[in-house]
Amino acid sequence: MAAATSSGSGNLWRSVAFYAFIAFFLLVALFPLLWVFKMSIITRAEIFASPPTILPNTLTGTSYETIFSDARFQRAILNSVIVAGVTTVICLFLGSIAAYAIARLRFRFKSPFLTLILAIAFFPPVAIIAPLFVQFSQAGIINTYASLIIPDVVFALPLTVWLLVAFFKELPFDLEEAAKVDGATTLQAFWKVIVPLSAPGVFTTAILTFIFAWNEFLFANTFAFDISVQPVTVVIPQFATIYTVDYGAQAAAAVVVTIPLVILVLIFQRRIVSGLTAGAVKG
Amino acid sequence: MAEITFEDVKKVYGEDVVAIQDMNLDIPDGEFVVFVGPSGCGKSTALRMVAGLEDITDGKLFIGDEVVNDVPPRERDIAMVFQNYALYPHMNVRENMAFALKLRKVDSDEIDRRVNDAAKILGLENFLNRKPVALSGGQRQRVALGRAIVRDPKAFLMDEPLSNLDAKLRVQMRTEIAKLHNRIGVTTIYVTHDQTEAMTMADRIVLLKDGIVQQIAPPQEMYEYPNNVFVAGFIGSPAMNFVKGHLEKDNGNIVAAFGEARVPLSREKLENVDLDPYINNDVVVGIRPENIEDAEVVENPEGTTPITVEPQVIESMGNEKYVYFELSQAEKAHMESLAEEEAEVGGEDDDAGELLVARVSPETVAREGKEVRLLIDSSKVHLFDPETEEAILQ
Ligand SMILES: Nc1ncnc2c1ncn2[C@@H]1O[C@H](COP(=O)(O)OP(=O)(O)OP(=O)(O)O)[C@@H](O)[C@H]1O
Ligand SMILES: [Mg+2]
Numbered sequence: 001m002a003a004a005t006s007s008g009s010g011n012l013w014r015s016v017a018f019y020a021f022i023a024f025f026l027l028v029a030l031f032p033l034l035w036v037f038k039m040s041i042i043t044r045a046e047i048f049a050s051p052p053t054i055l056p057n058t059l060t061g062t063s064y065e066t067i068f069s070d071a072r073f074q075r076a077i078l079n080s081v082i083v084a085g086v087t088t089v090i091c092l093f094l095g096s097i098a099a100y101a102i103a104r105l106r107f108r109f110k111s112p113f114l115t116l117i118l119a120i121a122f123f124p125p126v127a128i129i130a131p132l133f134v135q136f137s138q139a140g141i142i143n144t145y146a147s148l149i150i151p152d153v154v155f156a157l158p159l160t161v162w163l164l165v166a167f168f169k170e171l172p173f174d175l176e177e178a179a180k181v182d183g184a185t186t187l188q189a190f191w192k193v194i195v196p197l198s199a200p201g202v203f204t205t206a207i208l209t210f211i212f213a214w215n216e217f218l219f220a221n222t223f224a225f226d227i228s229v230q231p232v233t234v235v236i237p238q239f240a241t242i243y244t245v246d247y248g249a250q251a252a253a254a255v256v257v258t259i260p261l262v263i264l265v266l267i268f269q270r271r272i273v274s275g276l277t278a279g280a281v282k283g
Numbered sequence: 284m285a286e287i288t289f290e291d292v293k294k295v296y297g298e299d300v301v302a303i304q305d306m307n308l309d310i311p312d313g314e315f316v317v318f319v320g321p322s323g324c325g326k327s328t329a330l331r332m333v334a335g336l337e338d339i340t341d342g343k344l345f346i347g348d349e350v351v352n353d354v355p356p357r358e359r360d361i362a363m364v365f366q367n368y369a370l371y372p373h374m375n376v377r378e379n380m381a382f383a384l385k386l387r388k389v390d391s392d393e394i395d396r397r398v399n400d401a402a403k404i405l406g407l408e409n410f411l412n413r414k415p416v417a418l419s420g421g422q423r424q425r426v427a428l429g430r431a432i433v434r435d436p437k438a439f440l441m442d443e444p445l446s447n448l449d450a451k452l453r454v455q456m457r458t459e460i461a462k463l464h465n466r467i468g469v470t471t472i473y474v475t476h477d478q479t480e481a482m483t484m485a486d487r488i489v490l491l492k493d494g495i496v497q498q499i500a501p502p503q504e505m506y507e508y509p510n511n512v513f514v515a516g517f518i519g520s521p522a523m524n525f526v527k528g529h530l531e532k533d534n535g536n537i538v539a540a541f542g543e544a545r546v547p548l549s550r551e552k553l554e555n556v557d558l559d560p561y562i563n564n565d566v567v568v569g570i571r572p573e574n575i576e577d578a579e580v581v582e583n584p585e586g587t588t589p590i591t592v593e594p595q596v597i598e599s600m601g602n603e604k605y606v607y608f609e610l611s612q613a614e615k616a617h618m619e620s621l622a623e624e625e626a627e628v629g630g631e632d633d634d635a636g637e638l639l640v641a642r643v644s645p646e647t648v649a650r651e652g653k654e655v656r657l658l659i660d661s662s663k664v665h666l667f668d669p670e671t672e673e674a675i676l677q
Contacts, residue, residue, distance in 0.1 A: 174369035177336050182383035182430070183357040196373045
């Protein structure tokens with residue numbers, strides 16, 4: 001905040017411009033969310049008003065009543081939580097073991113290996129969707145949680161590994177050695193020193209993985225046929241009858257499914273940013 | 284408590300990075316040994332092999348009577364203080380110190396008692412509930428020491444524990460560590476690249492260069508009788524002056540001649556050395572700055588050799604002055620083994636590398652640019668072979 005530290009009227013303008021820019025940036029970034037939120041609390045008539053209103057005129061809870069009285073939506077949220085949750089747990093378990101090894105061990109072809117992992121993340125999912133469909137059908141797991149979780153894990157794991165490698169590399173090596181000299185086994189050193197210290201990194205990674213899986217649409221839309229497994233991303237567009245689309249209900253559903261993510265980030269934000277490792281070494 | 288023995292210990296990293304070459308060393312129980320040497324000489328490697336953090340390529344390492352080559356760190360019962368402290372940031376001071384004891388399943392009353400004792404010794408009583416992040420550098424250093432002393436281990440290993448502290452605190456902690464050692468008497472290996480720390484703290488110094496032990500001796504002995512040019516140049520500050528000289532016979536005396544100076548060598552020193560092969564040959568003459576004094580302040584010039592020089596720079600330290608000068612017609616010897624050191628030091632003052640230095644009384648009459656007579660203490664002159672750089676007269 002260099003702008004705020006100096007005095008004089010020229011600087012006043014600079015700090016006004018500074019905050020005006022921040023406000024503008026926030027507006028642009030948040031506009032889609034704000035617009036969806038507005039749509040979820042106004043009447044159907046206002047949604048279709050032309051020209052559209054900027055601020056909501058009529059407030060109503062109908063859209064929220066619609067979605068919460070709809071059993072499909074509740075089931076879809078449960079499905080999303082299960083798919084994203086299991087994906088996150090699997091990714092973190094496999095990812096942390098792999099990342100710890102990559103960060104700490106010296107072995108040949110480490111960087112080609114990391115590049116390969118990253119390449120998988122960039123592979124276009126559309127390209128494998130047809131073969132996967134055939135294989136999942138033959139294996140008899142089409143339209144089950146497994147058919148969503150498996151591709152989610154495949155595409156989220158590279159992200160998880162990369163993030164965790166970065167976090168583990170930051171941890172001071174000495175601490176592990178200190179623990180060993182203090183009498184800890186490798187496993188004790190890992191559980192009592194490394195794991196508590198990497199908690200912020202692991203939380204961050206978990207949240208990003210969870211969001212990734214929560215937002216996944218392509219595989220879900222293809223491999224899940226009915227409401228027993230369909231997650232919210234697939235169910236939201238279905239708030240429509242043959243004749244009309246219920247935009248208000250869709251908007252309300254979108255708001256509702258975003259809230260868990262926001263809450264997650266808010267809860268763990270302090271852990272994420274708190275430099276827990278500070279003070280281990282002269283900083 | 285235990286003794287530590289290196290028997291032909293060798294360490295090779297990867298295929299061909301030799302970090303320690305056939306090291307032999309016997310550290311008796313309770314001794315305070317300092318490993319010293321320039322950066323990259325293998326001090327840390329040697330220490331980490333004792334800790335078990337680095338495996339041993341060849342040779343045997345004993346702690347007590349036991350060969351520990353294949354014993355994991357946690358079973359060696361040694362405590363280590365790391366350069367950057369390596370405190371556990373998620374634990375408070377008490378937990379940091381208790382960690383090793385908890386792992387050993389010591390009962391909690393005993394843990395409390397030992398932690399409180401250590402805290403008292405180190406003046407940490409008021410910080411026991413703080414996290415490391417809320418401590419100053421000196422306090423963190425003390426916690427690191429505390430973590431070592433609560434354990435009552437067979438040996439302490441310290442890897443440059445003071446190098447992150449400011450100069451004043453460093454001197455203070457130096458004394459505290461020395462006091463601590465006197466009090467608990469545990470065998471200690473202390474690693475540093477600072478010769479002053481080595482001189483002041485050690486019972487014995489092990490001086491390393493490029494993974495090879497150059498000399499093992501008590502500080503005073505190493506200062507007075509350096510084995511070679513490298514040791515002579517490393518120990519002592521400012522460093523010893525080296526000039527190219529020539530050995531001659533003069534009326535039955537052997538003299539070391541350089542420039543106009545002709546230093547007669549003292550007979551006692553010559554008793555056990557055979558200088559014949561060097562007569563009429565080149566040698567390297569080593570003179571410590573403190574063995575050159577301003578002629579005006581010397582009362583009894585017997586046993587000294589005069590030189591007349593023109594000081595270029597004079598630095599006052601308060602209790603003494605450093606006089607930098609060139610010696611006419613004499614060439615400063617550029618010793619290969621010291622080349623790297625000089626390159627590092629020479630950074631501040633390009634000329635200093637070419638100049639000799641005398642450490643004289645503050646009453647000196649020497650002025651920059653004005654000729655002055657200095658006296659070299661003839662009995663303190665060292666001679667080295669210009670090829671091997673080994674000492675021929677210590
Ligand atoms: N893991 C490693 N792999 C390969 N070479 C290494 C490794 N660790 C150290 N070395 C090399 O071994 C030599 C000795 O290293 P060491 O860390 O023991 O030096 P040091 O005397 O402690 O130096 P400093 O004063 O800078 O800490 C150096 O040349 C270093 O480059
Ligand atoms: Mg080192």
